[in-house]
Amino acid sequence: MKKKIPFLVIASLILFSCSKRNLVYFNDLDATNGYSSPITTLSEPRIQEDDLLSITVTSLNPESNLLFNAGVIMPSQGNFNTNVSSPINENYLVDKDGFINYPVIGKINLRGLTKQEGIVKITQLLDEYVKNPIINIRFMNFKVTVIGEVQQPSSFIIPTEKITILEALGLAGDMTAYGKRENVLVIREKDGIRSANRLNLNDKAVLDSPFYYLQQNDVVYVEPYKTKALQADNNPRTFALLSTGLTLAVVLVLNFNNIF
Incomplete structure (x- = not known):
């Protein structure tokens, strides 16, 4: 029988x-030898439409500070008067044509510029109004969104204006066991063009991808495996x-x- x-x-x-399923990130990395590669994909964020910018001006002239900082007198260099009001962030929205509406000067086109390039441009425009100004620009709405098969899908404001896809996934609590690590979608809007790129986080080649460092308003979507989709059907x-x-x-x- x-x-x-x-x-x-x-x-x-x-x-x-x-x-x-392969749940290991970069599983093709050598387990014994280290890995090193020059960073070539990191680029400064560039100002785009709908960006919200904080622009502050500090100089030796309190009147100029008052004029260009939302009516709050900025302390001049060397002024240790504790009664002087602290500056507040005046936010400027970049319109669809790339302009902000700045006091006295009027419209300034900042689209496509980095923060440093924007500082240089505003400094030149303020030259006839302010002597030796110190200008600071910050992105107030530099955010990325992580959705799909992660523990805590959400949008996150990034104060450092620099984040990798791994850090974004970490903010979202990492992927669930049902998330496709070999097929993570990054959706990006830049210069009026929307693009999408798929990343394989099992492959160390993603470390050299231009999508490894995220840019403002990027959306990261983690696709579920079919087993999870069947469970939800x-x-x-x-x-x-x-x-x-x-x-x-x-x-x-x-x-x-x-x-x-």
Whole structure:
């Protein structure tokens, strides 16, 4: 008499063979030797439409400080008077044409400039009004959004204006076990063009990708595996198909046992 193979053993083997997933980031990195590569993909964020900028001006002239800082007198250099009001951040919204509306000067086109380039441009424009001004520009709405198969999907404001895709996933609590690490989508809008790129976080080559460092308003989408999608599907037809498939599997296994 030939020994029959238990149905549960066969079913378990089928399930495990179909659900094997690689949950390790950069699993192709050498386990013994280190990895080093020059950073060539990091670029300064450039000012885009709908950016919200904080622009402050500090100089030796309190009147000029008052004029260019939302009506709050900025302390001049060397002024240690504790009664002087602290500066507040005056935010400027970049319109669809790349302009901000700045006091006295009027419209200034900052689209496509880095912060340092914007500082140089505003300094030149203020030259006839302020002597030796110190100008500071900050992005007030530098944010990235992480959605999909992560623990805490959300939008995050980044104060340092520099973040990698790994740091963004960390802010979102990392991927769940159902997240496709080999197929993470980054959606980016830049210069009026929307682009999308897929990253394989199992592959160390992603460290040299131009999408490894995120830019303002990037959206990171972690796609779920099909098993999670099936769990979330409430369509009766889906359950009917699964039931039919399971029935066929039972019949095949029983026939297999009868034959052998």
